[in-house]
Amino acid sequence: MVTHPPHRAGVFATSALVLTLLALPTRASAQEVFTPREDIPDAHLRGVTHVVCVTFPEGAVPEVPVYERRALGFEPAGSVPRARTVPVSRWVDPGGSQEDCFPAFEHERLNHHGVSVRYAHVMLDVRSGRKAWLGEGGADSPTATWITIESLRTLEAFEDRGIEFRRLLREDSLLIVREEPRHDASPVELNFHDGDFSLGRRIGDYAEVLDFNSYTEKYYRRGWVRLVDARGTLLLWPANYPSHGC
Structure with a gap:
């Protein structure tokens, strides 16, 4: 694996998606799919501050946990089925984890019992523009959904990726x-x-x-x-x- 330099800042299965089959160096069954650009309004890609990726390990419940913004912070507000989301990109690996990546437009960092937790206002459907707040991290379980929030300002979102x-x-x-x-x-x-x-x-x-x-x-x-x-x-x-x- 190539070691990237410091500060190096350097893809949903619905009928509206175009599937790109790639010649991958490892698992031949793995695929990266993108929502067609013509299906994404320009306004839904304007003002993006972060890229938020949701990883579903093998065996994970296909749901995205969401939060509600309150005066004193954020509270769990249920979950959104993965089938109801339309990310910009989706990594599909039948033999392993799946990953959906979305644009985000706001970001907050709060302290919970001495632990810093980040939240982002994420567009879970890049066609309709529907948004929800997601929290970074996940439950302590090998099958728990895991969420990362990475900045575009610093190009952190491109680290260790193509x-x-x-x-x-x-x-x-x-x-x-x-x-x-x-x-x-x-x-x-x-x-x-x-x-x-x-x-x-x-x-x-x-x-x-x-x-x-x-x-x-x-x-x-x-x-x-x-x-x-x-x-x-x-x-x-x-x-x-x-x-x-x-």
């Missing part, structure tokens, strides 16, 4: 890699089919694209891409095994 450079782009949009993190910087040619890419620093709306060279065991900057567009619409998404638009 990058989907094209899945959130509209059909009429172009992915442009630039020499500097500016809209007027010169474009750079980059073949996304050939490289071990991760994200480095974030400057403004741009993220640094790094490529790991296995011979030198070093990371090299290949350019900068927009993380969000001029209206704040999210353009990149973390992936378990990115297709790079294939």
Whole structure:
């Protein structure tokens, strides 16, 4: 496994989903599926602050525990069946755990009996826009649902993951890699089919694209891409095994 550099910031089974079968290096049955970009209103990807992923271990009850926001904090408010959610991406592994990842728009950290707990306002259906509060972590059980909340501001959401450079782009949009993190910087040619890419620093709306060279065991900057567009619409998404638009 590649060890990523410090600060490196570097995918629901419904009829509306497009299934992408990937040539995976381990379990051939594992699949990563995405909600088609045309099914996601731009407004539902605008102002995203975190990526929240819900992991369902083998044997887990397919439900997402939700919370209600109260004056003094958050209280459990039941659960939402997984079948009623529409995430941006879903990792499906018949022989292991499943993972659904959603955009989140607010984040709070509270102290419970001396333990810091984070909560996020998550869009559980990226088509309809339905949201709920989720809490980080899970019960102490090997079959308990587990929830992670990771920041886009610091690019934490891309750590130890691949990058989907094209899945959130509209059909009429172009992915442009630039020499500097500016809209007027010169474009750079980059073949996304050939490289071990991760994200480095974030400057403004741009993220640094790094490529790991296995011979030198070093990371090299290949350019900068927009993380969000001029209206704040999210353009990149973390992936378990990115297709790079294939």
